[in-house]
Amino acid sequence: MGALWSPGRRRVPGGVHTGQVSSSAASASTDTSAPVLRDFGAGPFGIYVHVPFCATRCGYCDFNTYTAGELGTSASPQSWLAALRGELAAAAREFAALPSSTPEVATVFVGGGTPSLLGGDGLAAVLDAVRTEFTLAAGAEVTTESNPESTSPEFFERIRAAGFTRVSLGMQSAAQHVLRVLDRTHTPGRAVAAAREARAAGFDHVNLDLIYGTPGERDADLDASLDAVLDAGVDHVSAYSLIVEDGTALARRVRRGELPAPDDDVLAARYERIDARLRSAGLGWYEVSNWAAGDAAVCRHNLGYWDGGDWLGAGPGAHSHVGGVRWWNVKHPARYADRVGAGGLPAAGWEALGADERYMERIMLAVRLRSGLPLTDLASSAVPAVDRVVADGLAVRSDGDRLVLTDRGRLLADGVVRELLG
Numbered sequence: 497m498g499a500l501w502s503p504g505r506r507r508v509p510g511g512v513h514t515g516q517v518s519s520s521a522a523s524a525s526t527d528t529s530a531p532v533l534r535d536f537g538a539g540p541f542g543i544y545v546h547v548p549f550c551a552t553r554c555g556y557c558d559f560n561t562y563t564a565g566e567l568g569t570s571a572s573p574q575s576w577l578a579a580l581r582g583e584l585a586a587a588a589r590e591f592a593a594l595p596s597s598t599p600e601v602a603t604v605f606v607g608g609g610t611p612s613l614l615g616g617d618g619l620a621a622v623l624d625a626v627r628t629e630f631t632l633a634a635g636a637e638v639t640t641e642s643n644p645e646s647t648s649p650e651f652f653e654r655i656r657a658a659g660f661t662r663v664s665l666g667m668q669s670a671a672q673h674v675l676r677v678l679d680r681t682h683t684p685g686r687a688v689a690a691a692r693e694a695r696a697a698g699f700d701h702v703n704l705d706l707i708y709g710t711p712g713e714r715d716a717d718l719d720a721s722l723d724a725v726l727d728a729g730v731d732h733v734s735a736y737s738l739i740v741e742d743g744t745a746l747a748r749r750v751r752r753g754e755l756p757a758p759d760d761d762v763l764a765a766r767y768e769r770i771d772a773r774l775r776s777a778g779l780g781w782y783e784v785s786n787w788a789a790g791d792a793a794v795c796r797h798n799l800g801y802w803d804g805g806d807w808l809g810a811g812p813g814a815h816s817h818v819g820g821v822r823w824w825n826v827k828h829p830a831r832y833a834d835r836v837g838a839g840g841l842p843a844a845g846w847e848a849l850g851a852d853e854r855y856m857e858r859i860m861l862a863v864r865l866r867s868g869l870p871l872t873d874l875a876s877s878a879v880p881a882v883d884r885v886v887a888d889g890l891a892v893r894s895d896g897d898r899l900v901l902t903d904r905g906r907l908l909a910d911g912v913v914r915e916l917l918g
């Protein structure tokens with residue numbers, strides 16, 4: 497299958513598909529002057545808050561996050577929260593100058609980094625900061641990512657009472673030797689225990705993240721991970737193939753020959769194993785790397801990214817997208833706080849998407865969704881490519897008007913996108 501391998505954590509121009517920020521995410525054509533905003537689009541509006549702190553750095557991870565040792569006295573959770581408040585206020589002022597009134601916030605996603613390091617009170621303060629500047633819609637989805645080892649029953653009770661509605665826990669694997677290769681500091685059982693604690697605290701919506709294809713992982717390890725996930729009774733699973741990111745400790749170990757690179761054929765077989773197990777347990781795919789137990793369990797925030805909605809990304813290195821204008825913040829927490837202190841948005845660069853870029857993004861993201869790509873979104877020149885991917889068994893015309901990947905097509909989604917974009 498080689499270079500055609502497709503599932504996994506996705507990058508889109510200027511960021512990664514979840515809106516969270518990897519340290520290497522940047523755009524080719526950047527303008528370092530203040531972003532010139534355009535009016536809101538028609539889609540839902542969400543807010544992503546980036547928490548740039550981790551207790552230790554996992555060897556595979558290139559997200560924009562820092563340990564206390566790396567930051568020294570240059571930044572702290574307290575200085576970050578003060579700067580976040582300043583950025584949210586600046587963004588609210590910028591939005592108030594647009595022709596349309598600022599939409600109510602349909603979704604909030606606090607990601608990282610390790611948001612649970614802030615503790616329950618810290619996360620409650622983050623949500624208060626959002627509510628001070630913006631109006632949350634009735635029934636808004638409010639998610640926080642959390643690392644299993646920095647959670648407890650009291651933590652989940654506190655954030656539930658504060659208004660969070662959804663928790664996403666980084667489990668990665670149930671096999672101790674796999675967690676060791678990934679540098680994870682929690683025990684195999686802690687993620688499942690945390691998921692149960694979250695449910696007991698009243699969270700109906702709990703996600704567990706898995707990574708598959710780690711060097712040394714066997715089919716039996718993956719099966720044990722899936723058993724544990726299903727045993728935890730969560731309503732959402734994200735499963736990402738391990739990506740060896742340039743500049744990480746994992747990449748250095750692979751380069752030195754200490755660890756083998758993940759094998760594409762193994763990854764494909766593991767993906768099929770995950771999909772079959774989750775499907776038979778009632779969790780269906782709704783994006784190539786995401787499974788949910790029905791419509792109420794999908795992550796609405798992430799669907800907003802994939803459907804081309806508007807979002808404000810606040811915090812160091814976070815990416816925003818409003819009405820076809822994209823901007824990304826300075827990455828280091830100390831520089832970020834300096835920029836917020838100077839007034840305006842703490843953007844490192846911005847760009848206004850042209851029609852071609854918007855078309856490409858629309859195809860790249862919508863093809864990966866179970867709801868598929870409306871055929872009316874495709875240029876007429878793409879019709880022969882649609883015929884080819886359907887003839888090759890990679891996609892079907894669903895209800896006659898949408899292109900939806902088949903099971904095989906999900907493994908080759910990038911190839912389908914390339915074919916459609918010609």
Ligand SMILES: C[S@@+](CC[C@H](N)C(=O)[O-])C[C@H]1O[C@@H](n2cnc3c(N)ncnc32)[C@H](O)[C@@H]1O
Nearest residue numbers: 556557559608609610641666705736737738739
């Ligand atoms: C960046 S973490 C942030 C949340 C939290 N700190 C954690 O570790 O779960 C979000 C998810 O990204 C995924 N991830 C990060 N780097 C990855 C990589 N190189 N390959 C595959 N998945 C990755 C992991 O599954 C992780 O749970």
Ligand code: SF4
Nearest residue numbers: 550553554557608609
């Ligand atoms: S805990 Fe999460 S964000 Fe932090 S280094 Fe590990 S994977 Fe990256």
